[in-house]
Amino acid sequence: MKVVHALRSLEFGGAEKLVIELASRQVLSGDIDVELACINPGGALEAEAISRELPVSVTGLGKIRYFSGISRMRKYLHTARPDLVHTHNFLAHTHTAPAARMLGIPVIHTKHGRAVTSMSWSPALRRYIYSLAHAVVVVSKETGEIFAERSGVRDSKIKVIHNGIDLERYRNIDVDRRSLPGLEKIDKEDLLFGAVSRLDPVKDHTTMLRAFAEVAASRSDCYFLIVGDGPERGNIETLIKELSIEDRVIMTGFTDEVPLYVSAMDMYLQPSLEEGLSLTLLEAAAAGVPVVVTPVGGNPEVIEGGFSGSFVDVGNYHGMAAIMDSFMEDPAPFREMALRAGESVEAGFSLTSMEAGYRALYMEAISREETL
Numbered sequence: 001m002k003v004v005h006a007l008r009s010l011e012f013g014g015a016e017k018l019v020i021e022l023a024s025r026q027v028l029s030g031d032i033d034v035e036l037a038c039i040n041p042g043g044a045l046e047a048e049a050i051s052r053e054l055p056v057s058v059t060g061l062g063k064i065r066y067f068s069g070i071s072r073m074r075k076y077l078h079t080a081r082p083d084l085v086h087t088h089n090f091l092a093h094t095h096t097a098p099a100a101r102m103l104g105i106p107v108i109h110t111k112h113g114r115a116v117t118s119m120s121w122s123p124a125l126r127r128y129i130y131s132l133a134h135a136v137v138v139v140s141k142e143t144g145e146i147f148a149e150r151s152g153v154r155d156s157k158i159k160v161i162h163n164g165i166d167l168e169r170y171r172n173i174d175v176d177r178r179s180l181p182g183l184e185k186i187d188k189e190d191l192l193f194g195a196v197s198r199l200d201p202v203k204d205h206t207t208m209l210r211a212f213a214e215v216a217a218s219r220s221d222c223y224f225l226i227v228g229d230g231p232e233r234g235n236i237e238t239l240i241k242e243l244s245i246e247d248r249v250i251m252t253g254f255t256d257e258v259p260l261y262v263s264a265m266d267m268y269l270q271p272s273l274e275e276g277l278s279l280t281l282l283e284a285a286a287a288g289v290p291v292v293v294t295p296v297g298g299n300p301e302v303i304e305g306g307f308s309g310s311f312v313d314v315g316n317y318h319g320m321a322a323i324m325d326s327f328m329e330d331p332a333p334f335r336e337m338a339l340r341a342g343e344s345v346e347a348g349f350s351l352t353s354m355e356a357g358y359r360a361l362y363m364e365a366i367s368r369e370e371t372l
Contacts, residue, residue: 001362002033004082006073006096008089010036010043010056012229012254013198014279015088015112018163020045024052025166025355032359035080039069039095044229044254059095066095074099084362087133088112097132106365108358109133110161114143114274114297127152134365135159137358139277140298159361162301163277164354167346169259170286177264180257182250183225191222191328194265196258196280197272199230204315206239207271211320213243219328222248227261229254263287267327267334273314275299282349285309285341290334292323302349308341310334 003026005019019036026032035055049056057080059072073096077085085100087093087109097107109130130136130153137159138144144158177183177192186192193212197203205226212224226236226249233251240249252261258280262268268284268291275281275297282302284291291309293299303309312319327334 001031001084001366002035002080002082003362004035004037004077004080004085006037006085006087006092007039008091009038009040010045010049011198012044014276015110016043016045017279018112019088020049020052020054021166021351022355022358023049023054025351026359027052027054029355029359035082037073037076037080037096039073039092048256061095069095070099074102077103077105083366084108086110086358086362093133094129097129101132104369106369107133108135108137108361108365110137110139111143111147111276112139113276114146123152130157133157134368135361137161137361139163140275140301142297142301143276161354161357161361162298162349163279163282164349164351165279165282165286165345166351167286170262170283173259173263173287175260175263180260180264182252183264186223187221189221191266192225192264193222193267193269193324194225194227194261195269196227196262196283197270198228199226199232199236201232202273203232204271204273205232205236207315207317207320208269209236209239209243209245209249210317211269211271211324212249213245214317214321215324215328216245216248222328224249225261225265226251227255227258228252258283259287262289265289266331267292267324269320269324270294270299271312271314271317271320272296272299277301282345285338285345288335288338288342290327290331290338291341292320302344303341304344306337308337308344310337 010016023034026034038058041058059076061069085105085107087096093109100107136157138147144160148155262283268289270293277298294314295311305311310323
């Protein structure tokens with residue numbers, strides 16, 4: 001079986017990371033050949049894809065952006081001749097699904113996020129474009145419910161396949177955090193709060209930073225680590241200066257050493273405004289790091305508040321600071337919750353189970369196409 005994964009680009013983000021992990025696992029299976037097709041060039045994760053020997057092509061948009069994009073993708077797919085195309089998020093789907101269906105190639109679409117805003121000016125056209133897919137995969141039950149309600153796509157076309165991670169990358173990591181770039185000044189006794197994500201408004205770094213500033217005002221033995229890069233970086237750096245916590249916040253930018261940085265954290269923070277199903281939440285839980293998250297998207301499908309992690313309301317930095325203070329006073333209950341979160345991730349959110357779910361869906365789509 002040959003599969004083309006179509007993406008907007010290989011910029012740093014959860015969906016892009018997931019595609020690289022899924023594609024790599026599919027190649028290792030030995031019976032799936034994979035290519036990545038990007039609408040736009042570049043991206044921080046392109047080098048990682050190439051290092052894993054995943055072929056990457058850029059189709060581009062051209063002068064008549066939408067129609068030129070479809071034409072270019074059709075030309076690429078005609079040459080690549082895949083058995084199936086797997087599109088990721090709506091922009092890639094709008095340019096790729098019409099081209100694939102012109103060539104009689106079945107399409108699977110994955111909606112990684114929660115928002116349903118694209119083409120809001122034409123719901124009928126949006127429904128048509130989604131109808132070109134054999135199935136629309138959502139990464140959490142909550143995302144699927146919202147998507148069905150807002151998109152008009154029928155329930156029978158929507159499938160839930162939870163995101164999964166390579167558990168082995170996050171098990172039993174013994175890292176001296178002072179050996180990691182940026183963490184040289186962190187003593188063993190210091191507590192390190194952290195977050196890993198694309199620097200985007202939806203991740204709400206403002207709430208994290210304001211919560212940390214409250215905690216840091218009365219404690220000198222804590223630091224805050226921000227891993228990732230993105231369009232919000234300038235605003236985040238400005239807020240750090242306004243809060244006068246420059247000497248207590250470390251920003252690594254993009255790094256391919258995420259497992260080591262996650263394992264170096266004492267508590268993981270993620271007050272997102274919305275989520276599909278966060279890979280970095282799964283990674284933190286798998287690494288045994290206590291987590292504080294907002295109960296949005298698929299987070300409650302991973303974490304049970306008060307049992308395997310802590311929930312905080314969206315935008316409530318006072319509440320987040322209170323949880324952080326409690327952790328610093330007595331970390332034991334939080335570490336017990338982290339163990340239970342790790343068990344939950346191991347049971348239901350592995351890369352192996354995700355790959356098997358997609359494989360079954362691919363076979364179903366190809367079989368149906370062959371009978372038409």
